[in-house]
Amino acid sequence: MSRFERKILFAIGLSVFLTLGGSVFLAQGALREVYRVGVNERFGAELVHGVEARRAQLMALRSGSEQVADSVQAAVEAELAKSRSTSGLTAVMRVLLERYDVVQGIRITDDEGQEVASVSREDDPPAGALRTSTRDREADAGGRKLRIAVEVAVPEVYFERLQEAGEVADVYSRLQRQSASVSEVYIWVFGVLVFLVIVVAFLIGAIVSRRVTRRVTALAEASRQVGAGDLTVTLPTGATDEVTELTQAFNDMVRDLRDSRTRIEYLQRISAWQDFARRLAHEIKNPLTPIQLAAQELDETYDGADEAYRKKLENARAIIEEEVATLRRLVGEFSAFAKLPRADLAPADLCELIQSIEGSVPAILEDVGRGSPAPVEVQVSCATEPIHVRMDPMMLKRAVDNILRNAIQAVYEAKPSGGGHVLVRVYATDDSGFIEVRDDGPGIARENWDRVFDPYYTSRAEGTGLGLAIVKKVVLEHGGEVMLDRASEGGARFSIELPLMESR
Amino acid sequence: MRYWLAAALLLVTAVAYAQSHLPAREVGVFWSRGAPRVSFSARDLADERVRQELTSGLRKRLVVTVESHLKSSNRRVTVRQFGCDVTSDLWDDGYLIRIGSQSERLKTVEQAIDRCLVVRGLFVGEPASYEAHKGKEIYFFVRAEFNPISKKQCSELVRPTAGSDPIGPITVNIVRRRICQAERTIQFRSEYLEVPE
Numbered sequence: 001m002s003r004f005e006r007k008i009l010f011a012i013g014l015s016v017f018l019t020l021g022g023s024v025f026l027a028q029g030a031l032r033e034v035y036r037v038g039v040n041e042r043f044g045a046e047l048v049h050g051v052e053a054r055r056a057q058l059m060a061l062r063s064g065s066e067q068v069a070d071s072v073q074a075a076v077e078a079e080l081a082k083s084r085s086t087s088g089l090t091a092v093m094r095v096l097l098e099r100y101d102v103v104q105g106i107r108i109t110d111d112e113g114q115e116v117a118s119v120s121r122e123d124d125p126p127a128g129a130l131r132t133s134t135r136d137r138e139a140d141a142g143g144r145k146l147r148i149a150v151e152v153a154v155p156e157v158y159f160e161r162l163q164e165a166g167e168v169a170d171v172y173s174r175l176q177r178q179s180a181s182v183s184e185v186y187i188w189v190f191g192v193l194v195f196l197v198i199v200v201a202f203l204i205g206a207i208v209s210r211r212v213t214r215r216v217t218a219l220a221e222a223s224r225q226v227g228a229g230d231l232t233v234t235l236p237t238g239a240t241d242e243v244t245e246l247t248q249a250f251n252d253m254v255r256d257l258r259d260s261r262t263r264i265e266y267l268q269r270i271s272a273w274q275d276f277a278r279r280l281a282h283e284i285k286n287p288l289t290p291i292q293l294a295a296q297e298l299d300e301t302y303d304g305a306d307e308a309y310r311k312k313l314e315n316a317r318a319i320i321e322e323e324v325a326t327l328r329r330l331v332g333e334f335s336a337f338a339k340l341p342r343a344d345l346a347p348a349d350l351c352e353l354i355q356s357i358e359g360s361v362p363a364i365l366e367d368v369g370r371g372s373p374a375p376v377e378v379q380v381s382c383a384t385e386p387i388h389v390r391m392d393p394m395m396l397k398r399a400v401d402n403i404l405r406n407a408i409q410a411v412y413e414a415k416p417s418g419g420g421h422v423l424v425r426v427y428a429t430d431d432s433g434f435i436e437v438r439d440d441g442p443g444i445a446r447e448n449w450d451r452v453f454d455p456y457y458t459s460r461a462e463g464t465g466l467g468l469a470i471v472k473k474v475v476l477e478h479g480g481e482v483m484l485d486r487a488s489e490g491g492a493r494f495s496i497e498l499p500l501m502e503s504r
Numbered sequence: 505m506r507y508w509l510a511a512a513l514l515l516v517t518a519v520a521y522a523q524s525h526l527p528a529r530e531v532g533v534f535w536s537r538g539a540p541r542v543s544f545s546a547r548d549l550a551d552e553r554v555r556q557e558l559t560s561g562l563r564k565r566l567v568v569t570v571e572s573h574l575k576s577s578n579r580r581v582t583v584r585q586f587g588c589d590v591t592s593d594l595w596d597d598g599y600l601i602r603i604g605s606q607s608e609r610l611k612t613v614e615q616a617i618d619r620c621l622v623v624r625g626l627f628v629g630e631p632a633s634y635e636a637h638k639g640k641e642i643y644f645f646v647r648a649e650f651n652p653i654s655k656k657q658c659s660e661l662v663r664p665t666a667g668s669d670p671i672g673p674i675t676v677n678i679v680r681r682r683i684c685q686a687e688r689t690i691q692f693r694s695e696y697l698e699v700p701e
Contacts, residue, residue: 055561058594133596154595162594166562171653174683182679189675 005213012205016198024191031190032183039175047169054162058154061102065152068100069135072150076108076139084142089117097121104132105151108139116146131156215243219250231258263476266453270473273455277466278338281331288324288331295320330464337455337466343392343477347501350433351382353393354426357400364401368408375418376411378404382426387433389498391478399474400424402467403437403494409460410441410491421489428500432480435496440489449484471496531644531694538631542570542694546621546648549690554650557687558613561594566620567649567686570628575641575696582629588620621648637699644694649686658684 072093079092086108093106097119105120130153137148175182215235222233233254235247299317302310358380365373404424411420422439444452444459451457453472458465471494475482480498487493532543546568550558558564566588572581589602592613599616601608610616628644658680 051562055594058561062595131595159594162561163563163591166560167657170562170651171683178679178682181682185678185682186675189678 004216005210008209008213009202009206012202012209016202016205020191020194020198023194024187027190028187031186035179035183035186039172039179041176044169044172044176047165047172051162051165051169054158054165058158058162061154061158065102065133065150065154066135068102068152069137069148069150071100072096072103072106073137073139073148076146076148080139080141080146086116086141086146090119093117093119102152102154103150104130104153107149107151109147109149111145111147120151125153129156130154131159212243215247219243219247222250222254226254226257231261259481266472267476270455270469273469274338274340277334281334281338284327285331285335288327292321292324333464333466337464337470340470340473341395343395343474345390345392345478347388348391348393350387350389350391350426350428350435350498352386353391353397353400354380354382354424354435356393357397357404357424360397360401361404364405364408368405368412374408374412375416376408376420376422378408378422378424380424383428385428387426387428388501389433389478390501391498392474395474396478399471399496400435400437402471403496406467407437407439407441407492407494411439414441423489431500432497433500434498437494438487438489439491440487441491443486443491444484446486452484453482526645527692528695529646529692531646533644533694533697534625535700536627538634540572540628540634540644541625542628542644543624543626544622544646544694546623546646546690547617549621549648549650549688550617551688554688555613555617557651558590558599558616559592561592563589563591564651565589565654567652568621568623569647569649570623570626571645571647572628572633572642573645574637575643581637581642582633584626584628586626590616590620634699638701639699641696641698643696645691646693647689647691650688652686653684655680655684 075092075096076089079088080086082088089108093108096106097103105118107118107120108116110116132151132153135150135152137150139146139148218235222235225233231254234251237244237247237251295317299313302313304310361378361380362373365376365378368374368376404422407422411422414420420440422437425434425436425438427434427436448459453468454465455469456465457469472482475496475498478498480496483495483497485493485495529544533540535541549566567585568588569583569585571583573579574581586603589600591600591602592598593600593609597611599610599613601610601616601619603620608619610619634642
């Protein structure tokens with residue numbers, strides 16, 4: 001794990017755990033208050049009062065039933081005292097049954113258990129609807145004791161309601177008693193849930209941040225590689241975010257560095273070759289004149305009669321003069337290459353340059369055709385608008401001349417009787433101006449594309465291998481690039497790219 | 505492997521510790537056709553407050569749970585539980601006792617306590633439960649509770665509806681467990697005894 005990644009994870013962890021701490025701290029008070037509001041003592045007290053009231057109601061009913069039993073006893077005793085017989089008891093008891101709803105029946109028995117009188121309600125209540133009980137009393141009937149059993153009843157629903165109220169009050173009092181611990185449960189559950197959410201958020205954050213940090217780490221590693229001199233590094237770009245933009249900028253920077261280094265290396269190599277060419281020209285040029293003069297003198301001063309020897313001398317002189325002429329041409333070219341000046345850049349229009357090149361086409365055709373114009377059709381075209389670049393017109397013209405000459409020569413050698421074409425086109429894109437030279441000649445083999453710009457590399461017997469090296473040197477000094485590939489016509493396609501003075 | 509051994513050792517130690525700290529009490533056991541019948545008293549559950557509550561006219565519940573366990577093991581062989589609802593009758597003197605579907609009326613609170621907390625010859629498990637443990641040492645664990653609220657009743661009283669949120673039921677379950685626990689609990693175990701061959 002990189003330090004950057006550790007820092008990001010630490011930041012995520014810090015922020016989420018601060019959130020957790022803050023949430024739990026704030027929720028703690030809030031939950032306690034909510035619980036206190038919901039489960040407060042007053043509600044509890046009211047519930048207990050409700051239970052007490054129901055109990056008191058039942059106790060009052062019970063007390064009332066005792067009083068009713070006393071009233072029944074008094075009425076029975078009064079009847080016995082009045083009539084001195086038990087015959088009228090039934091009627092009195094019916095009146096009592098009518099008067100007291102709580103009474104379900106009255107039964108009077110003597111001391112031997114024999115029933116004297118009894119009344120009961122005719123309508124039977126549903127089973128379990130009433131809770132019944134018997135209130136026993138005694139009455140004195142002229143010396144013998146009568147037992148009065150008063151059956152009293154109260155609706156069962158009163159007891160059920162008491163039980164229900166009691167259960168609710170019981171649970172409520174438990175809630176009150178457990179108030180603190182229940183709040184704690186809520187806080188713990190809340191805390192655990194928040195913790196789980198935070199762990200998940202942390203993991204997601206870690207995964208997401210790892211994707212970013214991995215790219216940043218790769219960028220740092222690539223920077224170290226570039227610092228160590230490896231300019232082949234290229235980082236992949238996929239997503240569309242700031243890191244991708246950074247990666248893209250890094251890739252562009254590395255590419256520019258790579259191009260600059262290639263350019264500098266090439267120019268250094270060319271410079272070394274120029275130095276070599278200068279020395280070579282100097283060393284070869286000096287003895288050429290004495291060699292030629294010596295050959296001439298040998299030929300002219302022979303006055304012997306040997307015709308065969310004279311013939312040999314003349315042949316030798318001709319060969320020497322021809323080879324010396326070739327060497328002079330090579331020395332001239334080497335010398336010209338060695339003295340190739342640095343490009344002196346100034347704003348100019350590429351189209352104007354190409355027009356001047358168009359003017360020199362007949363001369364090139366004549367030169368390639370060795371006296372008569374080579375039968376090659378050359379087309380030159382340019383954009384209607386000026387294409388301003390910084391250039392040294394003379395140097396750049398020379399470079400384009402070289403490419404054009406090579407193209408004409410290649411087409412002419414392939415099609416000496418005519419039918420060959422060379423196209424010179426100048427155009428511009430947003431950032432660059434282009435000079436393109438295409439032909440329908442045999443083209444250049446793919447494996448030689450990297451070498452054609454090296455000095456002294458040539459595929460022609462008479463070539464010096466300096467033409468394209470000069471082209472590349474000139475183009476590089478213009479801050480541009482020269483590229484070679486296959487033309488759509490089948491031949492070679494050279495393209496010189498030069499930076500525009502102002503982007504379009 | 506070492507971790508499993510350590511965990512097993514820790515568990516055995518914890519069980520042994522818990523068993524040794526559980527008060528042992530005289531529990532009469534006699535075996536009848538391969539099953540134990542136990543007799544014991546848990547009357548001490550009914551302290552002054554419990555007695556007072558029993559006379560309140562509200563229905564109160566006394567629950568006795570008897571479990572048989574293998575010695576030095578947390579493994580339960582079998583369990584027997586019975587509940588006893590006691591309601592002092594406000595309309596008439598006496599106490600209504602309900603055990604299962606049977607009801608009876610007793611005159612005093614002491615009779616009610618005896619009926620519910622003094623256990624005589626209670627079968628704990630079937631003979632088949634002890635078949636595999638013949639010759640092994642077991643003990644009986646007794647828990648007597650005053651007024652626990654049953655799970656069903658508790659659910660009905662504390663947030664009867666589940667709610668639409670996924671988290672609420674978790675919290676409510678924890679709260680229910682706390683709120684509906686017994687108001688008073690005693691627990692003890694018997695001495696160790698051997699399952700007869």
